[in-house]
Amino acid sequence: MRVKMTLNGKPRSIDIDPSTPLLWVIRDSFGLKGTKFGCGAAQCGACTVHVDNAAVRSCSFPVDGAHGKSVTSIEGLDPANAHPLQQAWIAHNVPQCGYCQPGFIMAAAALLKTTPDPTDAQIDASLSNICRCGTYPRIRAAIHAAARASETEATR
Structure with missing residues (x-):
């Protein structure tokens, strides 16, 4: 085909x-x-x-x-790695081994398109990705930071 x-x-x-x-x-x-x-x-x-x-x-x-x-x-x-999630991932030092991070970022980007300011419960319900290193608190913090950055960007 x-x-x-x-x-x-x-x-x-x-x-x-x-x-x-x-x-x-x-x-x-x-x-x-x-x-x-x-x-x-x-x-x-x-x-x-x-x-x-x-x-x-x-x-x-x-x-x-x-x-x-x-x-x-x-x-x-974002080929220039300037997407708010990519920037937040760096700022919050999210990756440990890093293997799962592209999938997490893509799942988080889809979440932020439908839920621009998610709660922790919404993040947990939407992202069922697995991180073997256990960086979930940093992932949540980065998603919240990206949501704030996107909101700030939208008001400019």
């Missing part, structure tokens, strides 16, 4: 088995290594990307589900 999508703002197409997980298309076919393989069962969230602005676990999302849609990986969130 020929799958056509927009990946990080660029039109892309590929002839591929439609059941191939989107993760492998992003990583192996298009060479973007920021999205990580974690569990392969859509449980850990390391592979989180956006498909038409919704967070999806790309390890279990078949590439044909992205046909005709816009896909954003961590590399496309």
Whole structure:
């Protein structure tokens, strides 16, 4: 099957088995290594990307589900790393090993689009990603900081 999508703002197409997980298309076919393989069962969230602005676990999302849609990986969130979440992640020293962080940032970005000023309970309910290093308090703090930065940016 020929799958056509927009990946990080660029039109892309590929002839591929439609059941191939989107993760492998992003990583192996298009060479973007920021999205990580974690569990392969859509449980850990390391592979989180956006498909038409919704967070999806790309390890279990078949590439044909992205046909005709816009896909954003961590590399496309903000290529200059200036997104409020990326800046807050740095400011709050969130990563420890860092492996899960691209998926967390993508899940948090999707949350902030629908809930611009989330409570801790909303963050916990929305982000089911797993961090083996246990940086959850720093993740929450960074999400709150990014929400404040986005709110400040919007009022300018």
